[in-house]
Amino acid sequence: MMLTDRKKKILQIVIEDYIATAEPVGSRTIARKYDLGISPATIRNEMSDLELLGFLEQPHTSAGRVPSAQAYRFYVDSMISPGALTDNDRALIDGWYRERVRSIDDIFQSTAKILSRMSKNVSMVLTNRDSSSSFSYMRFLPLDRNRAILCLITDDGNIDNCVVDIPLGMKQDEMDYLAQRISNKLHGMKLSNIKGNMLEELYVDLSGDKMLFTSLLKAVQQMSAGQQEQKMFLGGTKQLFNQPEFRDADRIKELLGVLEEEKLLKDMLNAGENSGLRITIGSENKFTSIQDCSMVQATYRLNGQVVGTMAVLGPTRMEYCKVISVMDYLHKYLQVVFDKAKT
Amino acid sequence: MMLTDRKKKILQIVIEDYIATAEPVGSRTIARKYDLGISPATIRNEMSDLELLGFLEQPHTSAGRVPSAQAYRFYVDSMISPGALTDNDRALIDGWYRERVRSIDDIFQSTAKILSRMSKNVSMVLTNRDSSSSFSYMRFLPLDRNRAILCLITDDGNIDNCVVDIPLGMKQDEMDYLAQRISNKLHGMKLSNIKGNMLEELYVDLSGDKMLFTSLLKAVQQMSAGQQEQKMFLGGTKQLFNQPEFRDADRIKELLGVLEEEKLLKDMLNAGENSGLRITIGSENKFTSIQDCSMVQATYRLNGQVVGTMAVLGPTRMEYCKVISVMDYLHKYLQVVFDKAKT
DNA sequence: TGTTAGCACTCTCTTGTGTAGAGTGCTAAC
DNA sequence: GTTAGCACTCTACACAAGAGAGTGCTAACA
Structure with a gap:
């Protein structure tokens, strides 16, 4: 044709x-x-x-x-060839990023915010916590006579902690020894591979202290689960109100309902993990309640591994060109940030 | 009359x-x-x-x-005398709480959710982080040759951490010594009282390593700021759509705008810190954009100190009686949870 | 053969009018 | 003090008429 x-x-x-x-x-x-x-x-x-x-x-x-x-x-x-952003836009974005970024989460939150502001639509940023990170070591930090803080450290510098009750009379050097043993056992293992039964032989070391053992187990598992979790950042849900196609309060309500269903959103974003840039227009989308919408989605990788996805959701009448340009810029920005973090 | x-x-x-x-x-x-x-x-x-x-x-x-x-x-x-909740409601609430509470934040989030579901209106939960907690000690956990994790521990078992670059060639026991010195200096101080200049005399210990010093300073301050921060949990913003007085999309948009202004909400909730239960009807509220709304607000305390506030915001046409009953129940629930956490 | 002007036609949106329904205030009677 | 009756007011809804925008078709033109 x-x-x-x-x-x-x-x-x-x-x-x-x-x-x-x-x-x-x-x-x-x-x-x-x-x-x-x-x-x-x-x-x-x-x-x-x-x-x-x-x-x-x-x-x-x-x-x-x-x-x-x-x-x-x-x-x-x-028909489109997304070009570079205007200087003005770039300055805006850089400014927004500078505004408030303390933690990793802040970066993603800011990305979502920027994406929604520039596209005037709802934005989503989904991060795959780096499931490739592995256990480095653990350590007990004393708190008071009955409790200690258990710290788990991964090789990429993430730390997780929880308070555990310690058996009456257990000395700090005993605890250090215990931490050392567990660390030796688990060191270098991928968090996702750590299973409860690996620690079972350590049960003996704990002089059979059941409570401490289950606390440790829970801490390790919780950390591993927390690391694998995908985290979702939404931006600009208020933008829905500015789109004439959603002028109807019921429609907005429905869409907000969808946006609250985190699981659904994750499914949506995970669906197209393969390709870099993915544009879904109208009924190309499998999810019925947004079939009058389009979604522009970009997956970003680090060392070949998918670390996150960002997307813009809006009416099919969307500034595709602009959206793609913005995503491209944000993508590069994130790349730099993460490359720096890794080294 | x-x-x-x-x-x-x-x-x-x-x-x-x-x-x-x-x-x-x-x-x-x-x-x-x-x-x-x-x-x-x-x-x-x-x-x-x-x-x-x-x-x-x-x-x-x-x-x-x-x-x-x-x-x-x-x-x-x-004219009203809020009674006890029905068995059914109590069971619902208990169920929701059980559903998903891992961390402290989860508890507040659940409280907001429950409050909004039961009242069919927007709910807010504002927590004053316990600014009375004080510095206990700090510790460096080794990460790799160039970096370590700096952990700050408070007396109530809270832990904060950040990654710091360490001077080339600095040994672990040197760092331990440094941590020890800083800990001695700051031990027992209220986080809110810790100022940067207190650490200045330590600058010498660091062999004038400016970078490490500023990192430490930043970490301490960030933690103290993080601890003092008031945190806001919102629940049921979608409920706005169910209120016939807000059927108009523009009105909803305006209200959602207000709800996104965290600072404004904090001001609203902090305004009436003194009394236990506070009901503000229509124009009694000082904030113009919600003068067709009512707010029911309860402040909860622990050992005499304000630790948080919960509130329901909705049209003046509100089920005051039910709202008060629910808050009363939630209040008691939280009391129990925190009493347990403190001991 | 491609392009253009003209015109009748269609559909929406706005404005105006009429009517049904709900509720009030007033008066007079109980 | 209470009540029935009645005229009055106001809204909400339906319906009709007219304005405006855009189309499709036809015939003329280059």
Whole structure:
């Protein structure tokens, strides 16, 4: 299916005008706003053809035309070439990042915020905690006579801790010895591989102290679970209100409901883990409640491993070009941050 | 201003019917639904009096009547006596708490969730981190040749940590000595009182290593700031959509905007720290954007010190009685949890 | 053959009008 | 003091008419 250049041009105008205004685009409008050197009647004929080809749709006979999902698909596939951001945008982003980043979580939260502000839509950032990190060692830090803080350290510098009750009369050097033994046993193991029964032979060392043993076990497992957890950051849910297609309170309510279902969102984002950039338009999405939406999603990797996904969710009428540019920039930014963190 | 028993009765019926239905209440409705033994005409006369006294308002001449802010005030002050929850409600609450509480934060989050579900309104839980906790000691945990994890431990078992770069060639026992010295210096001090300049004389110990010094300083300050921070948990923002008074998308948007302004919310909740239970009706609230709302707020204490506040925000038409009962129950629940945690 | 002007047609959106329904206030009777 | 009756008011809803925007079709033109 080849389109003439003129048809392409008109299609592009309809799409971009509709993206900008959210109003059906009429032949007259096109002739007035864009100087194509042809009359509305000619444009009408072309649009009529485009409708037959499935690129345009009419909400009703006397309205202008609206791009179909197929049109958006064609548009993102072969009509746009996302360029660099404007200096202004870059400065804005850099500023936002500088504003408030203390922890890793802050970085992701900021990314979500920036993504939503720039795209004027809801954004999601999903991080795969690095499940490749491995156990380094553990240590007891004394707290008071009956309790100590158990610290677990991973090779990438993450630390997890919990308070454990210690058996009456147990000395610090006994505890150090115990920590040493467990550390030797587990050192270098991937957190995800650590199972409870590996520690069972240590039960003897604990002079059969059941409570301490279960505390230790729980701590190790909790840490390993915490590390593997995927964490979700949402940004700009309020943006929904600014989209005319969601002017209806019930629709917003429904979408907010979806956004609260963290599991569902994770499924959505995990679905397309393979490719780098993924754009899902309208009913291409499997999840029924957002089939009038589009999602632009980028997966980022570190050393070949997927470490996270960011996405923008909005009406099919979305500034794809801008969104992609922003994601590209954010992606590079994160890459730098994580590369630095790793070394 | 004394009301006759019959006026009181009618006022109560109007308020409770309006709370239940959100529709203006007419004399006919009252006569039909509630068997008062008097005719609509008599009720009309009484309602007319109540309107003159400022308790009732008419949206327009031919609508029923609606309680005024003054009526709600009178209602909560002298017409309700919050009783115990039903067994069913108690079971629900206990179930929700059991569902997912691992950390302290989970408890507060659950409290917010429960509060919003039971009240069918937005809930807020604000916690004052215990600023009375004091520095116990610090410790370096080795990570690799260039870095160590700095752990700060408070007397109540809280631990904070950050990764610091260590000077080339610094040995573990040197670091232990350093940690020991700083610990001795700061031990027992309230976190909120720790200032940067206290550590300045240690600068010499660090052989003038500026980087390590600033890292340490930052870690200590960050921890002290983190401990003092008030943390806010929101629940049930989606409930806004279920309130007919907020059917308008713009109004919801405005309210959601307010709810995102964490600082504003903190100000709101901190305003009434003194009293245990505080009910703010309509324009009694100083913040203009929620002057068509009411807020029921309870402050809870531990050993005389304010440790947190919970609140329900909703339209003035609120089930005050139920809300108060629920808060009372949650309050007792938290009391038990924290008493246990402290010992 | 492609392009254009003209015109009738269609559909939505807004405005105005009429009616049903709910509730009130007033008056006169009990 | 209470009640029935009645006129009055106001809203909500339905329906109709007109304006506006856009289309499709036809016939003329280059």
